[in-house]
Amino acid sequence: MGESDSVLIADDENEVSSARAMRVAAALARKGGEEFVKPGRLVEVRFVRGQSLSLTASRLLALMILTAGGDAWRDVSHRMRKSDIRRGHKGNERIVDMLEELHRTLFAEDDKSWRGKRATKRFSLIQASWEEVEEEGKETGWIEWQFTPDARRLIQESQTYAVMNRQAVLGFRSAYSLKLYEEGALRLHRRQPIWKVDMVGLRAALGIDPEKYADFAQLRRKVLQVAKAEIDQLAHFTVEWNEIRRGRxxxxxxxxFAPKDAPAQIETVDELARHASGRKARREDSVEDLAIAGPTVAPELIGRLVADATSKLSAPDRVPREKFAAFPLGSLRYGGEEFYKVGVEHGGGWDVDGIAEAYRKEMGTRLGSLKGVKLERSWRGFCESYFSRRGRP
Incomplete structure (x- = not known):
C-alpha cells in the first residue's frame, strides 16, 4: 500500500479517520473471508414501538452493510447481485418484499428538539433502492440502494463495532437470535461482556411487539431459550442471563457473553460449514452416530504421527510460508507474526507466548490437524477466553 493510500485516498475523505468502525470494515473487506463489521450505533439503534424487521429483512440489511464495507458512511449508491440474496431460491419475489420492508421500518433514538428539549427522533435506514426489471424470464440482476443521511451519520459516528460472521448471520432461524447475536458481538469487542437491560429496553432492542409474549415465561421459552440455543451453536461466544425480579x-x-474456548471454536467452524438442514437435530443431540467396523489405530501411534507432522510444519521457514498453516512451536514473535498479532489484539495485554503455551497444552495432539481459518479462529477464541477468565494483567 502506497503512502497516498495510508492517507485514506483524498483530503475530502479525511473525516473517515475518526470512524474506527469504518477503518476496520475496510480492512476486513480487503482481507476477504466471512467476517464483517456492523457499526455499534446501528447495533444499538432501537425499533419504534410496535415495529421490527423479519428475519429475512434483517439478513438483507446485514448483507447490505457487508457489501458497503468501509464505504457505508459515504453518500453513494451500493450494489449487490440478487443471486447473493436468494441463497438457492429460484424467484426474486421475496427480494421485493424485503426491500419494501426495509423502506417502511422505522427506528428511534433519543435526541433534542429545536427548543433543546428531550425528544425521540424516528427515521428509516434505506433512502432509495433500485431493482433491475427482469426481461424474458431471466433471473439474473442487481439491486442498488442508498442509506439515509441518518443511517450514514450513525455509521460515521461509530467508534465501536461488532465483528460478525456472514455464515452465522445467514444460519440463524430466529430474528431475535440474530439481534441478540449482534448485541453480544458488540459487547465482546468492547471487552464489556455484560448487558444489563430492563424489559422495555429488551423489547425495543430485539423488536419484540409490546403485546407479544406478555407472560415472561412465554418470552423466555419462545425468545431467550431459542436465541441461546442458536447462538451457542453458531456464534464465537455463548450467552447466559440472570433474571432480576420485583416480587414475582x-x-x-x-x-x-463469554468467548468460546479453542475446542468449542473448532466445533462452531465445523458446524457453519455443514448443511443447515440437520442443524437443529445436531444441536439437540438427536443425530444417530454410525459405527463403522474396521481396524483401529492405537492412540499412542496417532499421537506420534501428529506430533511428527506438527514438528515438520513448524520448522524454521526457508521459503515463503502460508499464513496460519501451522501453529509455531517456539516464540510467536519469530516465524509466527500473524499469530502474535492476534494474541496482542485479543489477549488483553497478557504475554502472548504465555497464552500460546497454555493453548498448546489445552489442544494437545489436536493442534497438528488445524490450519487456515480453523486454526486462526481457534487461536483467537482461546486468546479472548484467556483474557475473559483472567481480566487485565
Whole structure:
C-alpha cells in the first residue's frame, strides 16, 4: 500500500479517520473471508414501538452493510447481485418484499428538539433502492440502494463495532437470535461482556411487539431459550442471563457473553460449514452416530504421527510460508507474526507466548490437524477466553 493510500485516498475523505468502525470494515473487506463489521450505533439503534424487521429483512440489511464495507458512511449508491440474496431460491419475489420492508421500518433514538428539549427522533435506514426489471424470464440482476443521511451519520459516528460472521448471520432461524447475536458481538469487542437491560429496553432492542409474549415465561421459552440455543451453536461466544425480579415480576435481565474456548471454536467452524438442514437435530443431540467396523489405530501411534507432522510444519521457514498453516512451536514473535498479532489484539495485554503455551497444552495432539481459518479462529477464541477468565494483567 502506497503512502497516498495510508492517507485514506483524498483530503475530502479525511473525516473517515475518526470512524474506527469504518477503518476496520475496510480492512476486513480487503482481507476477504466471512467476517464483517456492523457499526455499534446501528447495533444499538432501537425499533419504534410496535415495529421490527423479519428475519429475512434483517439478513438483507446485514448483507447490505457487508457489501458497503468501509464505504457505508459515504453518500453513494451500493450494489449487490440478487443471486447473493436468494441463497438457492429460484424467484426474486421475496427480494421485493424485503426491500419494501426495509423502506417502511422505522427506528428511534433519543435526541433534542429545536427548543433543546428531550425528544425521540424516528427515521428509516434505506433512502432509495433500485431493482433491475427482469426481461424474458431471466433471473439474473442487481439491486442498488442508498442509506439515509441518518443511517450514514450513525455509521460515521461509530467508534465501536461488532465483528460478525456472514455464515452465522445467514444460519440463524430466529430474528431475535440474530439481534441478540449482534448485541453480544458488540459487547465482546468492547471487552464489556455484560448487558444489563430492563424489559422495555429488551423489547425495543430485539423488536419484540409490546403485546407479544406478555407472560415472561412465554418470552423466555419462545425468545431467550431459542436465541441461546442458536447462538451457542453458531456464534464465537455463548450467552447466559440472570433474571432480576420485583416480587414475582421480572423487571430486568443481565446478559453475559463469554468467548468460546479453542475446542468449542473448532466445533462452531465445523458446524457453519455443514448443511443447515440437520442443524437443529445436531444441536439437540438427536443425530444417530454410525459405527463403522474396521481396524483401529492405537492412540499412542496417532499421537506420534501428529506430533511428527506438527514438528515438520513448524520448522524454521526457508521459503515463503502460508499464513496460519501451522501453529509455531517456539516464540510467536519469530516465524509466527500473524499469530502474535492476534494474541496482542485479543489477549488483553497478557504475554502472548504465555497464552500460546497454555493453548498448546489445552489442544494437545489436536493442534497438528488445524490450519487456515480453523486454526486462526481457534487461536483467537482461546486468546479472548484467556483474557475473559483472567481480566487485565
Amino acid at each position: 415480576a421480572v423487571i430486568e435481565l443481565i446478559f453475559r
